Amino acid sequence: MSNISDIIEVFIKELLEDASNQSVEIQRNELASYFKCSPSQINYVLTTRFSMDRGFIVESRRGGGGCIKIAQMDIEKDRYVEGLFIEIGNSINHLKGVQIIELLHQKGIISGREKEIMNAAISDRSIQSPFDIKNEVRANILKSMMLAVYRNE
Amino acid sequence: MSNISDIIEVFIKELLEDASNQSVEIQRNELASYFKCSPSQINYVLTTRFSMDRGFIVESRRGGGGCIKIAQMDIEKDRYVEGLFIEIGNSINHLKGVQIIELLHQKGIISGREKEIMNAAISDRSIQSPFDIKNEVRANILKSMMLAVYRNE
DNA sequence: CCTCTGTTTGACTTTCTTTGACTTTAACTA
DNA sequence: TAGTTAAAGTCAAAGAAAGTCAAACAGAGG
Structure with missing residues:
Protein backbone atom coordinates (compact mmCIF):
# COMPACT_ATOMS: atom_id res chain seq x y z
CA MET A 1 0.00 0.00 0.00
CA MET A 73 -9.97 24.53 -3.68
CA ASP A 74 -11.67 22.66 -0.96
CA ILE A 75 -14.43 21.12 -2.97
CA GLU A 76 -15.69 19.23 0.01
CA LYS A 77 -16.44 22.52 1.62
CA ASP A 78 -18.94 23.36 -1.00
CA ARG A 79 -21.23 20.54 -1.88
CA TYR A 80 -22.92 22.64 -4.46
CA VAL A 81 -19.87 23.19 -6.59
CA GLU A 82 -18.80 19.66 -6.04
CA GLY A 83 -22.07 18.55 -7.57
CA LEU A 84 -21.60 20.81 -10.54
CA PHE A 85 -18.14 19.44 -11.07
CA ILE A 86 -19.45 15.94 -11.17
CA GLU A 87 -22.14 17.01 -13.55
CA ILE A 88 -19.62 18.56 -15.89
CA GLY A 89 -17.42 15.51 -15.80
CA ASN A 90 -14.94 15.54 -18.60
CA SER A 91 -17.31 16.56 -21.32
CA ILE A 92 -20.13 19.03 -21.55
CA ASN A 93 -22.12 20.58 -24.37
CA HIS A 94 -22.70 24.25 -24.82
CA LEU A 95 -26.25 24.40 -23.53
CA LYS A 96 -25.42 22.65 -20.29
CA GLY A 97 -22.42 24.84 -19.80
CA VAL A 98 -24.50 27.95 -20.14
CA GLN A 99 -27.02 26.57 -17.68
CA ILE A 100 -24.38 25.93 -15.10
CA ILE A 101 -22.94 29.39 -15.48
CA GLU A 102 -26.43 30.83 -15.13
CA LEU A 103 -26.86 28.89 -11.91
CA LEU A 104 -23.65 30.28 -10.54
CA HIS A 105 -24.90 33.73 -11.33
CA GLN A 106 -28.27 33.20 -9.74
CA LYS A 107 -26.65 31.90 -6.62
CA GLY A 108 -24.66 35.09 -6.44
CA ILE A 109 -21.40 33.25 -6.87
CA ILE A 110 -20.41 35.19 -9.96
CA SER A 111 -21.30 38.67 -11.17
CA GLY A 112 -23.16 39.46 -14.36
CA ARG A 113 -20.00 40.44 -16.12
CA GLU A 114 -18.19 37.34 -14.97
CA LYS A 115 -21.07 35.33 -16.33
CA GLU A 116 -20.68 36.93 -19.72
CA ILE A 117 -16.94 36.36 -19.73
CA MET A 118 -17.39 32.71 -18.88
CA ASN A 119 -20.10 32.30 -21.47
CA ALA A 120 -17.83 33.81 -24.07
CA ALA A 121 -15.07 31.40 -23.13
CA ILE A 122 -17.19 28.30 -23.58
CA SER A 123 -19.05 29.39 -26.69
CA ASP A 124 -18.82 27.20 -29.72
CA ARG A 125 -17.25 30.00 -31.65
CA SER A 126 -14.42 30.24 -29.15
CA ILE A 127 -13.71 26.57 -28.94
CA GLN A 128 -13.15 25.87 -32.56
CA SER A 129 -11.51 22.58 -32.09
CA PRO A 130 -12.39 19.61 -34.22
CA PHE A 131 -15.62 17.77 -33.73
CA ASP A 132 -15.24 15.23 -31.01
CA ILE A 133 -13.05 16.98 -28.49
CA LYS A 134 -14.97 20.24 -28.32
CA ASN A 135 -16.97 19.19 -25.32
CA GLU A 136 -13.92 17.89 -23.52
CA VAL A 137 -12.12 21.16 -23.99
CA ARG A 138 -15.20 23.03 -22.85
CA ALA A 139 -15.42 20.95 -19.71
CA ASN A 140 -11.82 21.70 -18.85
CA ILE A 141 -12.20 25.40 -19.44
CA LEU A 142 -15.35 25.62 -17.41
CA LYS A 143 -14.01 23.70 -14.45
CA SER A 144 -10.81 25.65 -14.57
CA MET A 145 -12.68 28.94 -14.46
CA MET A 146 -14.83 27.73 -11.62
CA LEU A 147 -11.76 26.87 -9.63
CA ALA A 148 -10.41 30.33 -10.32
CA VAL A 149 -13.62 31.85 -9.00
CA TYR A 150 -13.40 29.80 -5.89
CA ARG A 151 -9.84 30.69 -5.24
CA ASN A 152 -10.70 34.34 -5.46
CA GLU A 153 -13.88 34.66 -3.50
CA MET B 1 10.96 31.51 -7.24
CA MET B 73 2.84 53.73 -21.26
CA ASP B 74 -0.32 55.55 -20.69
CA ILE B 75 -2.54 54.92 -23.61
CA GLU B 76 -6.19 55.60 -23.87
CA LYS B 77 -8.26 52.54 -23.13
CA ASP B 78 -10.21 52.03 -26.32
CA ARG B 79 -7.32 52.41 -28.69
CA TYR B 80 -5.39 50.14 -26.46
CA VAL B 81 -7.80 47.24 -26.58
CA GLU B 82 -8.08 47.65 -30.31
CA GLY B 83 -4.35 47.20 -30.59
CA LEU B 84 -4.47 44.12 -28.43
CA PHE B 85 -7.00 42.56 -30.73
CA ILE B 86 -4.72 43.01 -33.66
CA GLU B 87 -1.86 41.61 -31.68
CA ILE B 88 -3.79 38.49 -30.79
CA GLY B 89 -4.71 37.80 -34.36
CA ASN B 90 -5.86 34.25 -34.80
CA SER B 91 -3.17 32.59 -32.75
CA ILE B 92 -1.49 33.39 -29.48
CA ASN B 93 0.69 31.46 -27.09
CA HIS B 94 0.06 31.17 -23.40
CA LEU B 95 2.67 33.64 -22.22
CA LYS B 96 1.44 36.42 -24.45
CA GLY B 97 -2.12 35.71 -23.46
CA VAL B 98 -1.26 36.10 -19.81
CA GLN B 99 0.52 39.35 -20.55
CA ILE B 100 -2.47 40.78 -22.31
CA ILE B 101 -4.80 39.84 -19.50
CA GLU B 102 -2.41 41.38 -17.01
CA LEU B 103 -2.45 44.59 -18.99
CA LEU B 104 -6.23 44.67 -19.04
CA HIS B 105 -6.12 44.37 -15.29
CA GLN B 106 -3.52 47.05 -14.87
CA LYS B 107 -5.52 49.41 -16.99
CA GLY B 108 -8.48 48.84 -14.75
CA ILE B 109 -10.48 47.24 -17.52
CA ILE B 110 -11.00 43.99 -15.68
CA SER B 111 -11.04 43.14 -11.98
CA GLY B 112 -8.62 40.84 -10.24
CA ARG B 113 -11.12 38.05 -10.18
CA GLU B 114 -11.97 38.49 -13.83
CA LYS B 115 -8.28 38.30 -14.55
CA GLU B 116 -8.05 34.96 -12.79
CA ILE B 117 -11.07 33.62 -14.60
CA MET B 118 -9.64 34.62 -17.94
CA ASN B 119 -6.25 33.19 -17.07
CA ALA B 120 -7.90 29.94 -16.14
CA ALA B 121 -9.73 29.84 -19.44
CA ILE B 122 -6.61 30.22 -21.55
CA SER B 123 -4.30 28.00 -19.52
CA ASP B 124 -2.63 25.11 -21.27
CA ARG B 125 -4.28 22.74 -18.89
CA SER B 126 -7.69 23.95 -19.92
CA ILE B 127 -7.11 23.87 -23.62
CA GLN B 128 -6.04 20.32 -23.94
CA SER B 129 -6.53 19.89 -27.61
CA PRO B 130 -4.33 17.10 -28.77
CA PHE B 131 -3.85 18.78 -32.12
CA ASP B 132 -1.69 21.67 -33.05
CA ILE B 133 -4.46 24.19 -32.72
CA LYS B 134 -4.01 25.17 -29.12
CA ASN B 135 -2.92 28.69 -29.92
CA GLU B 136 -5.75 29.23 -32.36
CA VAL B 137 -8.30 28.10 -29.82
CA ARG B 138 -6.69 30.30 -27.21
CA ALA B 139 -6.86 33.32 -29.47
CA ASN B 140 -10.56 32.76 -30.07
CA ILE B 141 -11.33 32.33 -26.42
CA LEU B 142 -9.37 35.39 -25.41
CA LYS B 143 -10.93 37.63 -28.03
CA SER B 144 -14.39 36.38 -27.18
CA MET B 145 -13.86 37.13 -23.53
CA MET B 146 -12.52 40.57 -24.29
CA LEU B 147 -15.57 41.33 -26.36
CA ALA B 148 -17.74 40.17 -23.50
CA VAL B 149 -15.93 42.55 -21.21
CA TYR B 150 -16.54 45.34 -23.64
CA ARG B 151 -20.21 44.65 -24.07
CA ASN B 152 -20.63 44.76 -20.33
CA GLU B 153 -18.69 47.81 -19.30
C1' DC C 1 -0.34 -18.25 -15.60
C1' DC C 2 -2.22 -14.23 -17.95
C1' DT C 3 -4.15 -9.89 -18.11
C1' DC C 4 -5.25 -5.53 -16.52
C1' DT C 5 -4.36 -1.56 -13.99
C1' DG C 6 -1.52 1.46 -11.74
C1' DT C 7 3.49 2.73 -10.73
C1' DT C 8 8.28 3.81 -11.70
C1' DT C 9 12.01 5.07 -14.50
C1' DG C 10 14.93 7.22 -17.88
C1' DA C 11 15.88 9.24 -22.27
C1' DC C 12 14.70 13.08 -24.69
C1' DT C 13 12.36 17.79 -25.24
C1' DT C 14 11.03 22.43 -24.18
C1' DT C 15 11.33 26.61 -21.78
C1' DC C 16 13.51 30.09 -19.23
C1' DT C 17 17.79 32.10 -17.19
C1' DT C 18 22.59 33.42 -16.87
C1' DT C 19 26.96 34.55 -18.61
C1' DG C 20 30.65 36.30 -21.39
C1' DA C 21 32.90 37.70 -25.52
C1' DC C 22 32.44 41.01 -28.80
C1' DT C 23 30.21 45.38 -30.88
C1' DT C 24 28.43 50.01 -30.99
C1' DT C 25 27.88 54.65 -29.43
C1' DA C 26 28.83 58.80 -26.85
C1' DA C 27 31.65 61.80 -24.08
C1' DC C 28 35.90 63.53 -22.66
C1' DT C 29 40.75 64.91 -23.18
C1' DA C 30 45.15 65.90 -25.13
C1' DT D 1 40.25 66.21 -34.19
C1' DA D 2 41.98 61.65 -32.81
C1' DG D 3 42.31 58.60 -29.34
C1' DT D 4 40.70 56.84 -25.06
C1' DT D 5 37.38 55.60 -21.99
C1' DA D 6 32.84 54.75 -20.37
C1' DA D 7 28.79 53.49 -21.06
C1' DA D 8 24.95 50.29 -23.30
C1' DG D 9 23.68 46.47 -26.99
C1' DT D 10 23.81 41.84 -29.14
C1' DC D 11 23.95 37.14 -29.53
C1' DA D 12 24.92 32.57 -28.93
C1' DA D 13 26.31 29.03 -25.74
C1' DA D 14 25.83 26.96 -21.36
C1' DG D 15 22.98 25.99 -17.45
C1' DA D 16 18.85 25.07 -14.79
C1' DA D 17 14.71 23.94 -14.27
C1' DA D 18 10.11 21.37 -15.64
C1' DG D 19 7.41 18.37 -19.30
C1' DT D 20 6.52 14.21 -22.18
C1' DC D 21 6.18 9.66 -23.37
C1' DA D 22 6.87 5.04 -23.85
C1' DA D 23 8.81 1.01 -21.86
C1' DA D 24 9.56 -1.73 -17.86
C1' DC D 25 7.69 -3.27 -13.64
C1' DA D 26 4.45 -4.82 -9.79
C1' DG D 27 0.41 -6.61 -7.85
C1' DA D 28 -4.38 -8.17 -7.88
C1' DG D 29 -7.99 -11.01 -9.95
C1' DG D 30 -9.58 -14.27 -12.91
Missing part, protein backbone atom coordinates in the same frame (compact mmCIF):
# COMPACT_ATOMS: atom_id res chain seq x y z
CA SER A 2 2.88 2.35 0.62
CA ASN A 3 4.04 3.17 -2.84
CA ILE A 4 6.00 6.35 -3.31
CA SER A 5 3.20 8.11 -5.09
CA ASP A 6 0.92 7.82 -2.10
CA ILE A 7 3.61 9.04 0.23
CA ILE A 8 4.35 12.05 -1.92
CA GLU A 9 0.65 12.75 -2.19
CA VAL A 10 0.29 12.82 1.58
CA PHE A 11 3.39 14.94 1.91
CA ILE A 12 2.10 17.59 -0.48
CA LYS A 13 -1.30 17.57 1.17
CA GLU A 14 0.33 18.19 4.52
CA LEU A 15 2.18 21.11 3.02
CA LEU A 16 -1.14 22.43 1.81
CA GLU A 17 -2.66 21.99 5.25
CA ASP A 18 0.07 24.05 6.79
CA ALA A 19 -0.04 26.73 4.15
CA SER A 20 -2.04 29.73 5.13
CA ASN A 21 -3.45 30.42 1.71
CA GLN A 22 -4.12 26.88 0.56
CA SER A 23 -1.33 27.00 -1.94
CA VAL A 24 2.22 25.79 -1.91
CA GLU A 25 5.29 25.91 -4.10
CA ILE A 26 7.61 23.02 -4.64
CA GLN A 27 10.66 22.30 -6.72
CA ARG A 28 10.36 19.15 -8.70
CA ASN A 29 13.97 18.04 -8.52
CA GLU A 30 14.29 18.90 -4.88
CA LEU A 31 11.23 16.89 -3.97
CA ALA A 32 12.36 14.01 -6.15
CA SER A 33 15.74 13.81 -4.52
CA TYR A 34 14.15 14.09 -1.09
CA PHE A 35 12.07 11.03 -1.85
CA LYS A 36 14.83 9.41 -3.87
CA CYS A 37 12.66 8.96 -6.89
CA SER A 38 12.84 10.14 -10.45
CA PRO A 39 11.67 13.70 -11.13
CA SER A 40 8.99 12.54 -13.50
CA GLN A 41 7.48 10.68 -10.60
CA ILE A 42 6.40 14.03 -9.28
CA ASN A 43 4.56 14.71 -12.51
CA TYR A 44 2.85 11.39 -12.19
CA VAL A 45 1.66 12.22 -8.70
CA LEU A 46 0.46 15.62 -9.83
CA THR A 47 -1.54 14.31 -12.75
CA THR A 48 -3.07 11.40 -10.90
CA ARG A 49 -3.67 12.96 -7.46
CA PHE A 50 -3.82 16.69 -7.98
CA SER A 51 -5.98 16.97 -11.04
CA MET A 52 -8.49 19.66 -11.69
CA ASP A 53 -11.31 17.23 -11.06
CA ARG A 54 -10.08 16.90 -7.53
CA GLY A 55 -10.08 20.61 -7.05
CA PHE A 56 -6.46 21.46 -7.58
CA ILE A 57 -4.83 24.06 -9.72
CA VAL A 58 -1.30 23.31 -10.76
CA GLU A 59 0.94 25.86 -12.41
CA SER A 60 4.61 25.69 -13.17
CA ARG A 61 7.57 27.49 -14.57
CA ARG A 62 10.60 26.00 -16.24
CA GLY A 63 14.14 27.26 -16.36
CA GLY A 64 16.38 28.61 -13.65
CA GLY A 65 14.47 29.22 -10.47
CA GLY A 66 11.54 27.31 -11.85
CA CYS A 67 8.97 25.74 -9.58
CA ILE A 68 5.58 24.10 -9.36
CA LYS A 69 2.72 25.80 -7.59
CA ILE A 70 -0.15 23.75 -6.29
CA ALA A 71 -3.31 25.43 -5.11
CA GLN A 72 -6.34 23.84 -3.63
CA SER B 2 14.24 33.16 -6.53
CA ASN B 3 15.86 33.89 -9.80
CA ILE B 4 17.65 37.17 -10.18
CA SER B 5 15.49 38.33 -13.04
CA ASP B 6 12.37 38.33 -10.91
CA ILE B 7 14.09 40.22 -8.14
CA ILE B 8 15.36 42.88 -10.49
CA GLU B 9 11.92 43.14 -12.05
CA VAL B 10 10.34 43.82 -8.69
CA PHE B 11 13.07 46.30 -7.83
CA ILE B 12 12.50 48.32 -10.97
CA LYS B 13 8.74 48.24 -10.52
CA GLU B 14 9.14 49.60 -7.05
CA LEU B 15 11.25 52.39 -8.42
CA LEU B 16 8.46 53.12 -10.87
CA GLU B 17 5.90 53.12 -8.09
CA ASP B 18 7.86 55.69 -6.18
CA ALA B 19 8.56 57.83 -9.19
CA SER B 20 6.22 60.76 -9.56
CA ASN B 21 6.08 60.76 -13.33
CA GLN B 22 5.83 57.03 -14.08
CA SER B 23 9.36 56.90 -15.38
CA VAL B 24 12.72 56.10 -13.94
CA GLU B 25 16.35 56.16 -14.99
CA ILE B 26 18.86 53.50 -14.15
CA GLN B 27 22.45 52.75 -14.97
CA ARG B 28 22.97 49.31 -16.30
CA ASN B 29 26.37 48.59 -14.81
CA GLU B 30 25.49 50.09 -11.48
CA LEU B 31 22.37 47.97 -11.20
CA ALA B 32 24.26 44.88 -12.32
CA SER B 33 26.93 45.29 -9.71
CA TYR B 34 24.31 46.01 -7.06
CA PHE B 35 22.68 42.67 -7.83
CA LYS B 36 25.99 40.96 -8.52
CA CYS B 37 24.99 39.81 -11.95
CA SER B 38 26.27 40.36 -15.43
CA PRO B 39 25.24 43.62 -17.10
CA SER B 40 23.53 41.83 -19.92
CA GLN B 41 21.24 40.33 -17.32
CA ILE B 42 19.68 43.75 -17.07
CA ASN B 43 18.97 43.69 -20.77
CA TYR B 44 17.38 40.31 -20.38
CA VAL B 45 15.08 41.60 -17.68
CA LEU B 46 14.18 44.61 -19.75
CA THR B 47 13.32 42.63 -22.84
CA THR B 48 11.39 39.93 -21.05
CA ARG B 49 9.62 42.00 -18.37
CA PHE B 50 9.50 45.54 -19.63
CA SER B 51 8.61 45.02 -23.24
CA MET B 52 6.19 47.17 -25.13
CA ASP B 53 3.78 44.26 -25.04
CA ARG B 54 3.63 44.76 -21.34
CA GLY B 55 3.10 48.46 -21.60
CA PHE B 56 6.57 49.82 -21.10
CA ILE B 57 8.79 52.08 -23.13
CA VAL B 58 12.51 51.70 -22.71
CA GLU B 59 15.02 54.19 -24.03
CA SER B 60 18.74 54.35 -23.51
CA ARG B 61 21.89 56.25 -24.24
CA ARG B 62 25.32 54.72 -24.58
CA GLY B 63 28.67 56.21 -23.87
CA GLY B 64 29.87 58.19 -20.92
CA GLY B 65 27.07 59.16 -18.60
CA GLY B 66 24.74 56.84 -20.48
CA CYS B 67 21.65 55.46 -18.84
CA ILE B 68 18.44 53.55 -19.39
CA LYS B 69 15.07 55.17 -19.01
CA ILE B 70 12.03 53.07 -18.33
CA ALA B 71 8.57 54.54 -18.62
CA GLN B 72 5.11 53.16 -18.33
